[in-house]
Amino acid sequence: MKMMPLERRGLSSSRLALGCMGFGGSWNAEEAYTSEHVLQAERAIDAALSVGITFFDHADIYTRGKAESVFGRVLKQRPGLREQIVLQSKAGIQLAEDDLPGRYNFSKEHILPAVDGILERLGTEYIDILLLHRPDPLMEPDEIAEAFTRLKLSGKVLNFGVSNMSPGQIRFLQRALPDPIVVNQIEMSLLRHDWIDHGMHVNQKAGLNDSFPEGLMEFMQMENIQIQAWGPLAQGRFSGRVSENASEAELKTAELVQELAKRNETTPESIVLAWLMKHPALVQPVIGTVNPERIVACKDAVRQAELMTRDEWYTLLHNARPANKPK
Template identity: 60%
Template sequence: MRIMPLEKRGISNSRIAFGCMSLGGDWTAAPLTKEDYIVAEKAVEAALSIGITMFDHADIYKRGKSEVVFGEVLKQRPDLRDQIILQSKVGIRFQDDVHPQRFDFSKNHMIPAVDGILSRLGVEHLDVLLLHRPDPLMDPEEIAEAFNLLRSAGKVRHFGVSNMTAAQMRFIQNSLPEPLVVNQLELSLARLDWIEQGILVNQKAGVGVNFADGILEHCQMADIQIQAWGPLAKGIFSGKVLENAPDTVVKTAALVKQLAAEKETSLEAIVLGWLMKHPARIQPVIGTSSVERILASQDAIRVSENMTREEWYTLLESSRGVRVP
């Protein structure tokens, strides 16, 4: 059985990661409530109970409150830090009274941004730091300098990217002494550009595909972990009320339900298992804070291992609305 690139590198064997964007209340500057802490504690415990040991953050999530509330969980469970892998992201800066929303991979932003993450989480280091979205003004040599300073200070152990093309990864990697270990992308049964880009080669239907050429192949050849954000597609195939939804969504949701019944598993396990069946050994980053939905994800590994090629293609055809060319 093929193992994940992160496991090959000895970083993490957590087949699913937990995305913490849903923790920390709302996106305003309103203070955290007692309920926010309770939700975070229950979600983390649920994730741990099904074997999830990798937790994904970003400095912007709930304007830092996601990391604060998670830090309180760690404070209450001091033994937990050594049992988990912590990942966070930097590079997005919100609009304020003076400046526009922007991306910033400058050394002067990244280093204090990481200090802020560590402070909010109450930890001494991150296991993985990702560059959140491509910065058109990024300078690979400056990025390398920042990464080296963070690593030498013991603040970050590994580095990766999010939402980047193969060319952008190679561009940055050319200046780095250590390999990028992650690329986090939006991939799901509802977001199929990553599949379409490969199967619509030399097809007119491929003209409108919005997924850069060669990302999956590059990551697999370079042992870069592909992480999928939004893997549950906001629940549209796993129980969300579908009002005025396209026929493809309605029919695919029905098919997911049918397969879940046949395999005696959850809807979430079918949706995630389909994604995890891909030979890239994709690591879904589930973003729900619902204990029920977290627990429902547990069987995804078994589903991915036992899903047939025909079942996988049946789900693909249903979601895309037409057969493959």
């Protein structure tokens, strides 16, 4: 069996990750998290661990820091848990405040205190991976390298990655960094399948509207960078939560997902994730839910990815975008 890039680097063998954006309650800065939110996080963490998920994904802005604080409360209650899991968080987004709009900030003056805040909220001395949260047009690789070096030497961050970046942006950044970029987290799902379309539409008119970065999938595989997929369950559109504005393609795909789940005696969630994980890039889906039942429903995804045939994979893709048949 092929090993994920993170596994080849000795960082993690967890094929799925749990995204913690929903931890901590609302995004209202005036509303504090409660003991019920801590219990909710604890149940989600236990559900993840029960199906072999040991990788947890955060960001300093999630519920305005409350997601990390709630997770930190759980870690404090279970002293031995920290060393059994991989913690990843992100920094670089500044939310709108007063007269200032939402913006990005990869300056050393922002990154260093942001990481201190992450560590304080999580109640840990280090995080395994820090991601730069979306591209900052004003980023200066040498300054970022200085910040990363200080974080690495202090033991606060062990590895570094990015999110939503193109090959050119990663190369631009990597040229100044002493350590390799180990992760790029991007939106990928059976609903958001432009990462597949881009490669299939080479030399076709259909490719004129593709916006996915040129060569990104191939670049990350060549550079041994872990591809993480955010939004991999597509908000449940194919596994039970039908949108009011669902297209014919979505309804048709959801029907096929249900059919495959029934035939293979598994869950729709596992089929949806298996479609992503079937790709040879060994995508690591980051499932974003606090619902223990939905987390457990993903447990069969790895096996289903191994069992899924080419015909099933292409039929799912065809149903998701029936207007764009392979030629």
